[in-house]
Amino acid sequence: MKKQITEQQLQQLGRQLLEQSVDTLDESVSIGLKKARQHALQSQPKPSFIPQWSGAFAVIMVLFVIVWMGYETPVITDELMLVEDMIQIEETQELINDIEFYQWLEQRGELV
């Protein structure tokens, strides 16, 4: 009469066999599994430190600054003051008005 194996024995035997088969995996499979693991881990999407909405935010900020700057009174630099002085001086204004005449004189050598 054939010996009937119980379900528990079968499970135990199966587990034993499979654990044994795992322990005896050859080197090439272990290397293959290691490569697969590393490849998978490297593919993990890295969340960026910069939030996704930061691009839109940056654009809005730039637009805001541009608009705001448009209403800003210009900073008065030395160069601007010089130009202003030149415009205000009557003689200079006259010089600018007659610039073509003075250029003509210069060409003729009569200015010196």
Add this chain to the structure above:
Amino acid sequence: MNNIEINEQALEVFFKAIEKRAFRIAEFAISDRDEALDLIQNSMLKLVQRYADRDENEWTLLFYRILQNEIKDWKRKAWVRGWFGFIDSETEWIEDKSVQACPDRLVHQDAISSAMHTAIKQLPWRQQQAFLLRSWEGLNVKQTAKVMTCTTGSVKTHYSRAVTFLRKQLAEGEL
């Protein structure tokens, strides 16, 4: 150490713990070592890319579920290849390759292990997977059903048939 590094470490620990058994399960299912490695890699990739942020306790079920789908897809493709007449010689080749490419199977030296190994390989795929997931991976009926995307009733049926077949095979071997 930030959360990403912790998560990566946890994933690595998880894969190290599960990869060899998962590989054997895949190898049992498709009888091809290289293809089984590919399926494991695909499953790892999908788990990392899609479910890495899920709770660690869910990873085992998710991983085996992905692997089951990978195996299913592989079998479907093999079936299509067979349908177009390319499979006959290839199936033979796969079987031969499986036997020849496993010199590490010291289990074959043991008659019981050898008989069990052969018997498991002879099981229909779903029965085989139900048996392996339940008896080896220790999943309960409900978890196995989730992994195999079927009802608990189907798992019970597959498992019961697998056990009956294995008992018969092993008894015939007078173990």
